[in-house]
Amino acid sequence: MAIKKEAVEQIIEGVGGKENISAATHCVTRLRFALKDESKVDKEKLGNNSLVKGSFSANGQFQVVIGQGTVDKVYDLMVEMTGIGQASKEDIKNEAAKKLNPLQKAVKTLADIFIPILPAIVTAGLLLGLNNILAGKGIFYADKSFIDVHANWKGFAEMINLIANTAFTFLPGLIGWSAVKRFGGNPLLGIVLGLMLVHPDLLNAYSYADALKNGNVPQWNLFGFHFDKIGYQGQVLPVLVSAYVLAKLEIFLKKKIPDAFQLLLVAPIALLLTGFIAFIVIGPVTFAIGNWITDGIVAVFDHFGWLGGLVYGGVYALLVVTGMHHTFLAVDFQLIVSTGGTFLWPILVMSNIAQGSAALAMLFLAKDKNLKGMAGTSTISAYLGITEPAMFGVNLRYRYPFICAIIGAALAGMTLAISHVKAESIGVGGIPGILSIYPQYWLTFAIGMAISIVVPFVLTLLYGKFKGEKA
The missing domain is CATH 1.20.1310 (5 helical Cullin repeat like)
Incomplete structure (x- = not known):
């Protein structure tokens, strides 16, 4: 498909002209702009453009929907006509973030953390659905499941269930990777941090209520101070806050420790300090907050x-x-x-x-x-x-x-x-x-x-x- 320069020129004029563009990039279907003043956008002109299938503003970016394949050609021609340098998605995000208020920045941070791990979660959801079809009672037979009647399929269903549940079993590891990366630290340390919070030597979070009721919650004795030795399976807040602490500690240590010693000192110190803080302070506090939030939402819907x-x-x-x-x-x-x-x-x-x-x-x-x-x-x-x-x-x-x-x-x-x-x-x-x-x-x-x-x-x-x- 040949792209007419006049149509691209109209897009440039529609977003306020080339002098209103701070930076621009594109994704699979959309042009993404960081604009100096979004009030200069002429949506009517954009709407009348044969190339444009829609436009909207989100998270400080003004986005123009073009369509798969065509957007690449439009972008290249726009760069040529305006003289603006090609920018990466990260450049646009950073430029757009300057205009966000604190609440918008917090929302954007959460989006940057959770969106990268969605493919794993959505895949797990689809596989769990397949397992439900095989293991759910009343779907194929009145009071039995498919695997109850066809026992030779049971192993197949169990394997699907294991594969599907992995993402949720080690959810803190996924969040740790994405969160530490977002906060500027080493994402591999984020994985270690997340897995550390669900280590098998810890009391499983799902067993905590029963252990507390029976008075047999395992504890660490740190110089006379006792702290519960529990894991944070499936918890979101403990790993989010811990990941922030780990990333900022790592950044701080890199500035203070000479390059020759960073490999030996930065990661061990950052992970050790974060681990102690996570198990002693962050974990117990955020675990309680997370449960309060959950209980509150459940109560409203109940x-x-x-x-x-x-x-x-x-x-x-x-x-x-x-x-x-x-x-x-x-x-x-x-x-x-x-x-x-x-x-x-x-x-x-x-x-x-x-x-x-x-x-x-x-x-x-x-x-x-x-x-x-x-x-x-x-x-x-x-x-x-x-x-x-x-x-x-x-x-x-x-x-x-x-x-x-x-x-x-x-x-x-x-x-x-x-x-x-x-x-x-x-x-x-x-x-x-x-x-x-x-x-x-x-x-x-x-x-x-x-x-x-x-x-x-x-x-x-x-x-x-x-x-x-x-x-």
Whole structure:
């Protein structure tokens, strides 16, 4: 596909001209800009550009959706026409971060930590879903599971379960790697730190309550002071805070210790000090905080489930717009390991499907060929868990589809919350997400999906037709 210079020139003008661009890069489908002043963006000009399939601002970056393959050519031509140097994604992130407030920076930090480990978690979720199909009772037979009837498949199911559970069993190791890397330290030390917190010599965190009740919690005696010798399996906060301490200690020691001695001294000292601080201070404090947060959320959904589902289903799309949805990944992880499942993630799936359904309605309402194409492709991606093209390329552009999607997601979220639908893990945040749901909740989850498909589609279609909205 040949790219016209005039179309690229319009994109440059649409983001405020080349003098408004601090830096620019691209990902698989989008141009990513760090702009000096986002108020100079002309969204109408961008929207009328045949190359542009949508635009939005997130985490201090202004992003223009172009499409896979084409975005590379547009970017190269833009660099040539503007004279700006090519930048990496990290350059753009650093430039954009300068404009973020403290809350946005905290959200961005959590996103930078958890997004890199999502592939492992989503894979685990899909594999656990496969194990559920084989081991769940009532799926193939009335009161028995598939492996109860076909015992020769039992070993196969057990192996799948082991492979799937590994990511959650050693979750602190994954978080440790990603967090220490994000905070500027050696990610390999982060892995060691995370695995250290779940060392088999420690009392398993899942056995702590029983051990405490029976009065046989193992302890360390450090010069007359006693500290509980427990692990932090599945915990998020202990490894996050410890990773920050480890990274900052490592950076400090590298500045103070001569290069010739760094290999011998920096890592051992940093890891040893962090280990003592983690087991004596950070672990006990953050373990308690994590349990308070979990207990509080569980209590809300136990006593006011319908309200929690309604609100979370309704606001989740707004959280995506602000980028704050990433903070709930940590909550999902905490719920999974503390209670055996998360009731928040299934509601997230409803929101994603609802945005896709509203975009699908716009496919029928649209007269413009570019919008039809964008609506069709973004519907498919939203049904598979990627909502940005549907939200920013279609629904937010006309507003009412976005609102209709929120209504559908809120109703579907309320339906799921009333029935206490739980996901065993995080999986694909779309229609395939049913594989991550406990089998006993599949019917309710399917009803929720039907609501999130039908309600936004019908509301968007009716509003568009009767209000005479042109698209």
